[in-house]
Amino acid sequence: MDAVLTVKQPYADRIMEGTKRYEFRRKAPARDIDGLYVHIAGTGPYAQAYVGVNCVHTGTPEAIWEYCSECAAIMPPGISREDFFAYFDGCETATAISLAPRPQVLNPPILLEYLGLKGAPQSIAYAKPQQPEIGDYTCPYCGHEQQATYDEWEGSDFEDRTTVWCRRCGQSFDVYREWVAYYTNVDPDPFSMCPGSESTERFRDGWRCRIGGCAAMKED
Ligand SMILES: [Zn+2]
Numbered sequence: 001m002d003a004v005l006t007v008k009q010p011y012a013d014r015i016m017e018g019t020k021r022y023e024f025r026r027k028a029p030a031r032d033i034d035g036l037y038v039h040i041a042g043t044g045p046y047a048q049a050y051v052g053v054n055c056v057h058t059g060t061p062e063a064i065w066e067y068c069s070e071c072a073a074i075m076p077p078g079i080s081r082e083d084f085f086a087y088f089d090g091c092e093t094a095t096a097i098s099l100a101p102r103p104q105v106l107n108p109p110i111l112l113e114y115l116g117l118k119g120a121p122q123s124i125a126y127a128k129p130q131q132p133e134i135g136d137y138t139c140p141y142c143g144h145e146q147q148a149t150y151d152e153w154e155g156s157d158f159e160d161r162t163t164v165w166c167r168r169c170g171q172s173f174d175v176y177r178e179w180v181a182y183y184t185n186v187d188p189d190p191f192s193m194c195p196g197s198e199s200t201e202r203f204r205d206g207w208r209c210r211i212g213g214c215a216a217m218k219e220d
């Protein structure tokens with residue numbers, strides 16, 4: 001399971017650069033975590049990065065500091081000794097979440113709401129991402145597939161076009177009713193590939209590129 005953490009600067013930048021290999025917490029996570037979504041404290045309702053988790057260490061602050069700063073040249077703790085002990089002042093136990101190399105900067109960032117959160121987590125929260133939908137259309141910004149809702153069409157001033165927002169990344173873009181209709185009759189067809197989007201789908205009455213903005217089309 002993945003967790004979502006609010007991280008202050010400059011530590012969020014260091015995680016994203018891969019130069020902070022431990023995330024320190026005053027409380028140990030209650031569940032096993034495979035990865036962390038990072039929300040930068042004081043920014044909009046998004047997760048800006050994702051990083052895998054190697055393992056979680058707990059111990060006295062002294063033991064954790066000794067362990068995590070031992071091979072600092074290879075695995076920098078990403079915090080000064082002074083700041084580390086100030087953070088754990090009054091704590092009997094410290095938790096170090098060992099972060100995997102090669103963090104992923106999310107571009108565009110993912111809405112916290114998509115991860116199942118109502119707002120920025122106070123401490124640690126557990127992500128419950130929405131299940132993928134059989135897509136009517138694909139977000140051109142992040143590739144998320146989703147279906148147009150009734151409200152999105154009802155709110156449209158146009159017969160055949162409406163503006164929707166991606167429920168994963170929050171970006172808005174136009175979709176066309178014609179395409180939405182086609183996508184209800186989708187069969188994969190490995191012999192038809194759009195050069196623009198690598199879409200390989202055949203529709204009942206021919207072939208259309210899955211990406212709404214792409215001009216490439218091929219008829220049978
Ligand atoms: Zn998106």
Ligand SMILES: [Zn+2]
Pocket residue numbers: 194195196197198199209210211214215216
């Ligand atoms: Zn295309």
